[in-house]
Amino acid sequence: MDEGPSAADAAAFPDPRFGPRYVIEAVRIAGNRKTETSLIVGELAVMGLTPGASVDASDARVEAARYRLLSLGYFLDVHLSVARGSKRGAVVLVVNVEERGTLVINELFPATSEATLFWGGADVSEMNFLGRGINLGAGFVISTKPLVPDAHAGLGLRLHVGVPPLGGPNGVGLSVTGLYNDGSEFYRTSGADSDPDPGRFIATRVRRIGGVLTAGKMFPHNLHVTASVREEAVSATLPAQYLPGGTQPQIDFMVQNGESRVGTIAAGLDYDTRSDPVLPRSGMRVALSVEAGTSLLGSSYSYVKTVFDGSFYVKMPHGHALGFHLFGGSIEGNAPYFDRFFIGDLDLLLPRRALGINFSTQPAPNFLGTSIASQRYDNYAGRLLIEYAIPIWRHHGWVYGGDAFVAFGVLGMASDEDMLKSPPIDLTGDFGIRLDTYVGVFTISIANVLSRSSF
Amino acid sequence: MWCRRVAAAVVLASALAAAPTVARAADPAPLRAVGFAAKNGRLTVSVGLQDLFGEAERERLKSGFATRVLLRAALEEASTGEPVAVAVQRAEIVYDIWDEKFGVRTSDGLGVERRAVAPTADEAIWRAAVLFELPLVDMARLRPGTEYVLAVRGDLNPISEDLLIEVRRWLVQPARGQRRLGAGDSFFGSFVSIFVNPRIEDSERQVRFVSQPFVLGVVVPSPPPPTLPPPRPQPGRLR
Numbered sequence: 001m002d003e004g005p006s007a008a009d010a011a012a013f014p015d016p017r018f019g020p021r022y023v024i025e026a027v028r029i030a031g032n033r034k035t036e037t038s039l040i041v042g043e044l045a046v047m048g049l050t051p052g053a054s055v056d057a058s059d060a061r062v063e064a065a066r067y068r069l070l071s072l073g074y075f076l077d078v079h080l081s082v083a084r085g086s087k088r089g090a091v092v093l094v095v096n097v098e099e100r101g102t103l104v105i106n107e108l109f110p111a112t113s114e115a116t117l118f119w120g121g122a123d124v125s126e127m128n129f130l131g132r133g134i135n136l137g138a139g140f141v142i143s144t145k146p147l148v149p150d151a152h153a154g155l156g157l158r159l160h161v162g163v164p165p166l167g168g169p170n171g172v173g174l175s176v177t178g179l180y181n182d183g184s185e186f187y188r189t190s191g192a193d194s195d196p197d198p199g200r201f202i203a204t205r206v207r208r209i210g211g212v213l214t215a216g217k218m219f220p221h222n223l224h225v226t227a228s229v230r231e232e233a234v235s236a237t238l239p240a241q242y243l244p245g246g247t248q249p250q251i252d253f254m255v256q257n258g259e260s261r262v263g264t265i266a267a268g269l270d271y272d273t274r275s276d277p278v279l280p281r282s283g284m285r286v287a288l289s290v291e292a293g294t295s296l297l298g299s300s301y302s303y304v305k306t307v308f309d310g311s312f313y314v315k316m317p318h319g320h321a322l323g324f325h326l327f328g329g330s331i332e333g334n335a336p337y338f339d340r341f342f343i344g345d346l347d348l349l350l351p352r353r354a355l356g357i358n359f360s361t362q363p364a365p366n367f368l369g370t371s372i373a374s375q376r377y378d379n380y381a382g383r384l385l386i387e388y389a390i391p392i393w394r395h396h397g398w399v400y401g402g403d404a405f406v407a408f409g410v411l412g413m414a415s416d417e418d419m420l421k422s423p424p425i426d427l428t429g430d431f432g433i434r435l436d437t438y439v440g441v442f443t444i445s446i447a448n449v450l451s452r453s454s455f
Numbered sequence: 456m457w458c459r460r461v462a463a464a465v466v467l468a469s470a471l472a473a474a475p476t477v478a479r480a481a482d483p484a485p486l487r488a489v490g491f492a493a494k495n496g497r498l499t500v501s502v503g504l505q506d507l508f509g510e511a512e513r514e515r516l517k518s519g520f521a522t523r524v525l526l527r528a529a530l531e532e533a534s535t536g537e538p539v540a541v542a543v544q545r546a547e548i549v550y551d552i553w554d555e556k557f558g559v560r561t562s563d564g565l566g567v568e569r570r571a572v573a574p575t576a577d578e579a580i581w582r583a584a585v586l587f588e589l590p591l592v593d594m595a596r597l598r599p600g601t602e603y604v605l606a607v608r609g610d611l612n613p614i615s616e617d618l619l620i621e622v623r624r625w626l627v628q629p630a631r632g633q634r635r636l637g638a639g640d641s642f643f644g645s646f647v648s649i650f651v652n653p654r655i656e657d658s659e660r661q662v663r664f665v666s667q668p669f670v671l672g673v674v675v676p677s678p679p680p681p682t683l684p685p686p687r688p689q690p691g692r693l694r
Contacts, residue, residue: 013568018560019521019549057549058521063612067622081518088553091519275620 019057024093025085026051031097034131035074040095042168043069049093069097074128076100102128107139111452113351115186115198116359119143119154135162135175141354146184148361150239151203154183156355165217173216179232181208183357185337187251189242193373196361202242204253207235208338208356210262224270231297232262234336254337254377256300262336263297266290274313278436279389279401281321286310293335303333316388323387325409331379341381343372346411348430348447364426372426378413383428385409392433399437405445406431488678489605489666492588498597499588500528500542500666503681504609505580507662512611516557516576517550524548524583525610525658530591533602533668540592546583548573559583577684584609585681597671605666610658619657 027044029037041050047065049055055062062080069078077098082091103126110120121141129136137160145153162175184203191200210232218224234255242251267290273283287309293299307329314322329341343364344350351360363373385407393402412425432445490501504526508516516522526544531537546561557579560570573579586607597603614622 013545013547013560013562015568018547019558020519020551020553022519057519058547060618062520063614064618064621067614067618071622079515079518080520081515082520082552084552091552 016060017056017058020089021054021056022082022091023085023089024049024051024053024055025090027093027095028083029095029097032099032131034099035097035128036131036133039131039133039164040069040097042164043072044093044095045168046170055093069095072128072133073104074099074102074133102126106137111351111354111359113360113362114196115148115151115201115361116146116154117144119354119357119359121156121354123158125160133164135160137161139355141357143183143357143359146186146203146359147198148184148186148201148203149199150205151184151186152182152205154181154357154359156181156183156357158355170218175214175216176211177214178211179208179356181206181338181356185253185255185358186361187242187253189248189251193371194363194366196363198361201361202239202251204239204255205237206255206338208232208262222272224272226266226268226270228266228268229297230262230264230266230291234260234262234300236260254335254340256336260300260336261298262293262301262339263295263299264291264293265297266292274311278441279391279403279434280311280313280323281319282313282315284310284312291339293333293339301334301336301339303331303335303339305329305331305335305339319391321389321403323385323389323407325383325385325387325407327381327383329381335379337377340377340379341413343376343378343413344451346381346383346413346428347426348407348428349450351451367427368425370422370424370426372413372424375413375415375424378415380415381411381413383409383411385428389434393435399435402433402435404431404433484606484663484665486667487607487664489607490678491605491666491669493594494588494590496594497590498530498592498594499590500605501585501587501589501678501681502605502607502666503581503585504607504662505584507584507609507611507660508580509660512660513576513580516548516579517552519550519552522548522583523612525613526584526586527608528586528589528591529606530603531606533604539596539603542586542589542591544586544589548579548583563589575684581681581683587681594671599671602668602670604668607662607664607666609662611660613658 027041027050029040032040044050044065047061047068049061049065066078066080069075075097079096081094081096083094085091103124105122105124107121107123110118112118119141121139123137123139125135125137127135137158139156139158139160141154141156143154145151157180159178160175162173165171165173182205184205186198186201186203189200189202191197210230212228212230214226214228216224216226236253236255236257238253238255238257240246241248243257244250268287269289270285270287272285274280274285275282287307289307291305293301293303295302308327310326312324316322327346331340338356342353342358344352344358344360344362347364349365350362364375366373386409387405387407389403389405391401392404393399406429408429409427410425411428412423414424430445430447432443432448435442435444487502492499492501507524512522524546527541529541530539532539542563544561544563546559549558550556551558557573557576558570559573559579559582560568561582562568571582573582
């Protein structure tokens with residue numbers, strides 16, 4: 001008897017209508033000390049629960065509206081009821097809400113590597129700023145001074161504001177993200193590709209300041225479409241001895257010395273049919289984005305970046321799931337290094353960039369003995385991961401669900417100028433547990449440990 | 456170098472993973488006395504699940520909208536857990552805010568629908584949340600000498616699978632229509648994402664239990680079937 005009441009569908013009443021039919025005369029919201037009434041009324045309107053509308057006592061829209069309001073994340077509980085209206089059959093729709101704290105910690109971690117003793121940060125959001133459903137978020141990352149010659153301590157800041165969709169929940173949502181980065185990137189000057197010794201690298205100093213304006217809209221059938229514009233001012237200080245005319249062999253730093261600008265436009269599609277975003281058992285999520293840097297927007301860098309990211313899940317016996325994760329991307333043109341594909345973002349066993357800043361000199365492990373260890377920032381990247389998940393928790397107190405998972409895959413990176421003597425590919429993988437709990441989503445895995453203590 | 460890193464990570468990840476594993480053993484379903492009887496050649500069961508309704512749920516019965524109850528009972532062989540028969544009862548309660556009475560309809564999931572009017576919440580709950588002489592299985596299908604138990608689960612306002620999927624998706628995208636651009640520009644790979652995750656399960660409230668074991672042909676005392684509650688005064692109202 002552990003199966004959920006989804007079997008209820010099989011036992012449904014032939015006639016879904018039961019009880020009186022009401023005509024809504026007015027909508028009354030109670031319990032919302034912080035959240036704007038109009039925001040709640042707007043969500044009800046999406047379900048057709050507006051003054052003048054008819055609703056049955058057993059109407060499925062009532063339950064859906066309750067859960068839609070709950071899923072906003074602003075309320076601990078929501079209940080709908082009716083009170084007598086001016087005449088028999090006419091009612092006032094009463095919505096009682098119990099508000100909750102809406103400060104969310106999205107990320108919080110410390111990390112260390114051979115090149116940087118410590119970096120860490122946090123990403124925090126207030127999901128219901130001023131009670132208007134405004135998403136106000138801020139993130140930062142700071143580091144100690146990396147051990148690479150000429151390196152500077154890193155600082156990354158993000159400020160994000162997202163307003164509720166204009167014209168109601170089915171309208172267009174707008175968001176603005178401001179960014180400030182001041183950090184170093186590391187380039188090998190000597191030693192073998194597999195040697196992470198910071199002394200064998202030279203550092204640049206790059207400051208970025210700018211922002212992204214994004215418009216997004218949800219369409220039927222779980223399709224989300226975005227369009228965005230990005231503008232950044234970039235200030236790079238590159239080691240002169242490695243530039244043309246310098247005393248050392250030239251290095252392609254993939255960023256212009258001195259002042260430059262990045263201006264791009266982008267479009268994205270996101271199609272999501274997963275059975276559960278945290279612990280999926282079936283369905284898919286496919287995201288495709290195209291970003292173009294152009295001089296029309298004042299950009300010093302002209303390029304087109306295309307990224308495909310897809311996850312596909314297949315039900316297996318005993319509640320297990322098989323997942324296929326496919327990532328592919330290409331850049332045509334001259335993109336700055338921070339917009340290129342980075343090995344740490346692809347290889348689960350390496351530190352990822354934090355707010356776009358890299359703090360590690362660690363190369364890919366190179367399990368296959370290829371040239372992958374020399375690849376850091378590239379124009380082409382691909383990865384295929386196969387993941388098998390086994391449910392280990394369901395409905396035990398504060399832990400709603402948990403999966404043990406093991407993932408294994410192959411990745412590859414390359415740029416146009418690479419001499420592909422051996423295919424720059426490598427193996428990657430991960431295993432651990434993924435928990436969906438009352439206080440959030442936790443992943444505890446070998447890759448998490450490795451990528452946060454990279455030596 | 457890599458071997459040492461991986462080994463250390465495996466040890467740490469395993470240690471972290473092991474801690475909650477210790478606590479994951481499922482709680483055994485509690486025991487509840489169930490009335491078994493033979494009627495017209497069929498085994499019938501009687502048991503009440505009125506505890507599906509707490510005080511808050513009882514209050515909300517008067518919301519004017521439907522409250523749904525799903526009761527499922529599975530007869531299993533005690534030794535193997537193999538199901539022998541399954542029965543379902545679904546019910547809806549709607550309070551009429553003008554007539555001030557409860558309408559109740561129940562169904563056994565086979566298309567047979569019964570409707571009743573209940574003057575009190577207690578009676579409405581009784582009609583919806585009690586299995587009363589529910590036919591379960593032909594007696595001929597039961598083997599003498601075999602020990603059986605009845606596993607029962609009750610759900611208050613169960614959510615359909617489609618709605619549950621939609622809700623789970625809404626939950627992870629709380630600010631609908633907004634998503635952050637991310638590639639290379641966010642803390643990838645969440646180690647922790649802390650937020651209060653509303654407890655949205657597949658129903659608002661659940662009750663589970665198993666019956667006392669019984670053996671065909673061996674007379675064991677069963678509790679009498681749950682009876683209709685006596686009417687109780689409605690506070691603050693003229694009668």
